[in-house]
Amino acid sequence: MSSAIKEVPVQLPKSFDRPDEPWHHYLTIDVIWYVLGYTLFHPFVSWVLVLCLRAQYTAYHAPEMRIAFAWAALMTAIGLFGLISDRIAFGSPREVDLSEEVIVITGGVEGLGGLLAETYGMRNANIAVLDTKKVDEDEAEEKGAVYYQCDVSDAKQVEAAAAKIIEDLGAPTILVNNAGLVHTKSILESTAEDVEQTFRVNTLSHFHTLRTFLPHMIAEGRGTVVTVSSVLGHLGAANLSAYTASKAALLALHHSLRAELAQIPEAKEIKTILVTPGQMTTRMFAGVKTPSNFLAPVVTPADVGKDIIRLIEKGESGEVALPLYSRYIHILGVLPVGIQYLVRRWSGIDSAIGKAGLTKKETSRKK
Structure with a gap:
């Protein structure tokens, strides 16, 4: 008696095709x-x-x-000083039980957001993903997440998606604001539509999601808000003016959020995490070279995601800054302007986009 054997196609990771590095x-x-x-x-x-x-x-x-x-x-x-400093700044950690948490991730189909969604999906957590990309039911079931087609730059769409999430999964308690896009154009080449779209997706979407989901966290008396910014928010860069400005705004938004939560007694158990990664191996900046692989290595979404997950599940507030230079980039701002100029020139930060051939693109690259 013969039985048919189902053939399962196997596709090796793209990294498998890359040549081995020394x-x-x-x-x-x-x-x-x-x-x-x-x-x-x-x-x-x-x-x-x-x-x-x-x-x-x-x-x-x-x-x-x-x-x-x-x-x-x-x-x-x-x-001991570090532990005491963190406790003073962030307070004691909250208890996190994934079975009782509802995690909302914006821009969670690809890149860093996609990795976080799939990781928690494999652990049977309650995951809601907001993204403009549509995901079919079979793929969603395989990844273990619920996908809602939503443009987070539109406040009404966010509110409508929130109502569905609450009905399907419950009140959100963890929010990962990850959605973002970039227009690799100079200030003079950027159109008003380019700049407005960048700020609507990269910055205003955070206001929409916070105003929509934060009240539920306050009502629950617990929560975690993850703000994904960029090290370029500290530095700025040529041909990335709209992107860097929108990410710089998130740095101020994060600190304002922490200050406002500190004034709400019911928000004592709401934690905040600021993420300021350097260049990641995502499609957003594909082809961009760093000046030194030793001093400024390109990090993977897995490297960043691991630290985000660690802080979330420990119930702590904090900052995720990878690679190492992004943790201490603030020091550059206090150096003499001449040294700052030499560092920028050596790093090639203002010519990287041009050398990668990404300038004057009419289409946007999304995470």
């Missing part, structure tokens, strides 16, 4: 900093070194013992 391509300052954070700069490891010296009967007054003890004490003090 080993040093993957050695970046981020990797070094990460390793140091769990070894030399870790308080526990520092004290282990002290114990190892004592195990060798090293005298307390020996120079190496004093240095190891002082280093361990310094690492412990820095670690």
